[in-house]
Amino acid sequence: MLRTKETLITTFAMFSLFFGAGNLILPPLLGFKSGEMWWLVTLGFATSAVLVPVFGILAHAKLQGTIFDFGKKVSSTFSLIYSLSIYAISISLPSPRTASVTHEIAVQPFFNISSLTTSVIYFSLVFVFVINRSRLLDVLGKILTPTIIVILLAIIGITIFDVDVSFGEATIKNPFSIGILEGYQTFDAIGAVVVGGVIIVSINLKTKASYEAKKGLIRKSGWLAGLALFLIYAGLIITGSLNQNNFSPDISRTELLTGISRLTMGNTANIFISILVSLACFTTAVGIVTGTADFIKERYSNYRNAYLYTAILGCVLGVLIGQFNVAYIITVALPALMFIYPLTIVLILLNVVPDRLASPIVFKVVVLITILFSIPDFLGSLEFLTIDKGIFGWIPLSGHQLGWVLPAVVAFVIANAIRNSALVKDPS
Known part of the structure; x- marks a missing residue:
């Protein structure tokens, strides 16, 4: 002790x-x-x-x-x-x-x-x-x-x-x-x-x-x-x-x-x-x-x-x-x-939640979605595009440079739902 x-x-x-x-x-x-x-x-x-x-x-x-x-x-x-x-x-x-x-x-x-x-x-x-x-x-x-x-x-x-x-x-x-x-x-x-x-x-x-x-x-x-x-x-x-x-x-x-x-x-x-x-x-x-x-x-x-x-x-x-x-x-x-911080936050949270909610497939899906939706914020910080307008304007929280948050949460929920469904069909 x-x-x-x-x-x-x-x-x-x-x-x-x-x-x-x-x-x-x-x-x-x-x-x-x-x-x-x-x-x-x-x-x-x-x-x-x-x-x-x-x-x-x-x-x-x-x-x-x-x-x-x-x-x-x-x-x-x-x-x-x-x-x-x-x-x-x-x-x-x-x-x-x-x-x-x-x-x-x-x-x-x-x-x-x-x-x-x-x-x-x-x-x-x-x-x-x-x-x-x-x-x-x-x-x-x-x-x-x-x-x-x-x-x-x-x-x-x-x-x-x-x-x-x-x-x-x-x-x-x-x-x-x-x-x-x-x-x-x-x-x-x-x-x-x-x-x-x-x-x-x-x-x-x-x-x-x-x-x-x-x-x-x-x-x-x-x-x-x-x-x-x-x-x-x-x-x-x-x-x-x-x-x-x-x-x-x-x-x-x-x-x-x-x-x-x-x-x-x-x-x-x-x-x-x-x-x-x-x-x-x-x-x-x-x-x-x-x-x-x-x-x-x-x-x-x-x-x-x-x-x-x-x-x-x-x-x-x-x-x-x-x-x-x-x-x-x-x-x-x-x-x-703007690019590495969202990914770091997601990896931290995935390693804190119980293992049954953070299987390898959940990790892969959530990380991929986080990377994809961090790109507009990254480009916006370089002033290559205006993230609250055009094709990226529909992303929730994009105007606050937090467009990755909701997609990552949704990806986490969906990935776990699919995994649980697969376990029910094939418990082995």
């Missing part, structure tokens, strides 16, 4: 691996634009940035393998392509973005150095942590995460109790769907399948506990980490909405976070926000590079140098891409997210 101490350490480590650049800079601007509708945008954001990632952790608790196991019921080839795509996206976009955010918020205000210099120093430190991965859970769970949470709670608490509680009007349409789509940019659903693998390997390095004991530990930690993420996100969104009248309507994400920090913490704001941003971004980058290296090592039959070479590649990509500004990386990431 694993103790409460292990549960808390794993929860803190899981939280820190999730909580990175996007998790920090996205919610305040959502609140800022949603005004009195902050609660609706919070529900949307929490759906894609909390609930789905928690389900991803629950799926890992059940599978206790790697990301490769998420798609095996479709086919081994599909699962390998999907896994490699996820890791390629992870080390090319969200990981470098953490360095970019760190430079803009935590380094640039204090030091006159280039983004290249910041990225080199940043990913050199990431590399040190990745190579020492056996101590990862303890360092993240005991030291870094508590520091992150204390600073966040200070900013949120001071704002809520010190600012006049009055909300302005929403400046965005469809706050719920906007919240869902903005939750994509946290990469947390993708993070769940990556981070979950890191947690599994880390637990296996520390304990020889039974499958059921580890399953219980991962499930409890996942729900607790999800609760912490929800409370922090809701707090940051409320913080942004309460400051709607204090900043220019066209303020950027990073400028808003920095501005709110100055209002709440005065002259010490820059120091605290720099520590917060650096730690939050750093832990996520470590998790992504570690997860990628773990996977490649496992695919190459635990060949040790595979881990080392992948860690080096991940850090080099981080240095090269991390030089671009945050807004540019977020823009570039959108098309990839």
Whole structure:
């Protein structure tokens, strides 16, 4: 039986691996634009940035393998392509973005150095942590995460109790769907399948506990980490909405976070926000590079140098891409997210539901339909077509860039109905 101490350490480590650049800079601007509708945008954001990632952790608790196991019921080839795509996206976009955010918020205000210099120093430190991965859970769970949470709670608490509680009007349409789509940019659903693998390997390095004991530990930690993420996100969104009248309507994400920090913490704001941003971004980058290296090592039959070479590649990509500004990386990431995120959500949910509802044929049908109906949203994000008009206008929720949702649900129901009908006719 694993103790409460292990549960808390794993929860803190899981939280820190999730909580990175996007998790920090996205919610305040959502609140800022949603005004009195902050609660609706919070529900949307929490759906894609909390609930789905928690389900991803629950799926890992059940599978206790790697990301490769998420798609095996479709086919081994599909699962390998999907896994490699996820890791390629992870080390090319969200990981470098953490360095970019760190430079803009935590380094640039204090030091006159280039983004290249910041990225080199940043990913050199990431590399040190990745190579020492056996101590990862303890360092993240005991030291870094508590520091992150204390600073966040200070900013949120001071704002809520010190600012006049009055909300302005929403400046965005469809706050719920906007919240869902903005939750994509946290990469947390993708993070769940990556981070979950890191947690599994880390637990296996520390304990020889039974499958059921580890399953219980991962499930409890996942729900607790999800609760912490929800409370922090809701707090940051409320913080942004309460400051709607204090900043220019066209303020950027990073400028808003920095501005709110100055209002709440005065002259010490820059120091605290720099520590917060650096730690939050750093832990996520470590998790992504570690997860990628773990996977490649496992695919190459635990060949040790595979881990080392992948860690080096991940850090080099981080240095090269991390030089671009945050807004540019977020823009570039959108098309990839519009295609891979729906597929990731579907695979997570299919691995959470009971096995009798998720047979290989159900996996194949639902995944195929999800891919097909994600293509219009993908092309729309590239501005190749307008998805709420023409031949795609009839798809429910297509105007909200969620045209894949209902077809995937219908495919799930029909595939199970056909399977059950076949079982009735031929019980053998």
